Amino acid sequence: MKHTVSKWLVMLLCIPFVIACDWEELPAYEEAEISAVQFYYRWxxxxxxxxxxxxxxxxxxxxxxxxxxxxxxxxxVTVTVPDAKGDFNETIRSQVSAGKLWGQVTVSTAARITPIEGSAPLGTPDNWSQERKFRVTAANGKNKDWTIKIVQFRK
Structure with a gap:
């Protein structure tokens, strides 16, 4: 019990020193960009x-x-379905279509991405045979609406 009280007392005495520090205000990232798109098929x-x-x-x-x-x-985006190999056999490969893919994107540092206009959240299956729209929000609050479209699907 005595050690617990001592620890709390030391911590309370240190708080004013931490608060008194002149913390530098860092600028928030302004970029709301998507630099790459990847697609996956799951079964x-x-x-x-x-x-x-x-x-x-x-x-x-x-x-x-x-x-x-x-x-x-x-x-x-141009998507090419790889050749059948291992667990990804010819039967599974033949089921792959733009109608049911899982999307993933690379966004700017500290940015958030949300689906808009009926797009499914990334990481869940969606019909990518039509264009999909997403809003990227930079760390400073700036928004940019992006359109992603598969222009060619090769099997």
């Missing part, structure tokens, strides 16, 4: 989780090339 495998009994989800990253126009806030 339930035949393997069951030993604890839950649910199917284990497998994932395959799709090859992408991005054409980013920061002025217009648009990204045109």
């Amino acid at each position: 339930a495998s035949d393997i069951k989780d030993p604890i839950t009994g649910e199917p284990v989800v497998k994932e395959q990253r799709l090859d992408t090339s991005n054409k980013v126009d920061q002025t217009k806030a648009t990204i045109e």
Whole structure:
């Protein structure tokens, strides 16, 4: 008990010194950019989780090339489905379409991204056969609305 009281007393005595410090105000990041888009396909495998009994989800990253126009806030993506290999067999590969993909983006430091105009949140399946829109909010509060569109889907 005595040690606990001593620790609290020392901590309370240190608080005025910490508060008195002249903390430098750092500028907030102003950028609200998307620099890259990646796509994944996920499927339930035949393997069951030993604890839950649910199917284990497998994932395959799709090859992408991005054409980013920061002025217009648009990204045109070419997606190529890789060859069948391992768990990603020909049966699974044949099921891949732009209609059900999981998207991921690279955004500016400290920025947040939210879906707008009916787009699903990133990291969840969405129909990417039509363009999707997202709002990127910079750390300083500045917003920029982005449009992402798959312009070519190669199998």
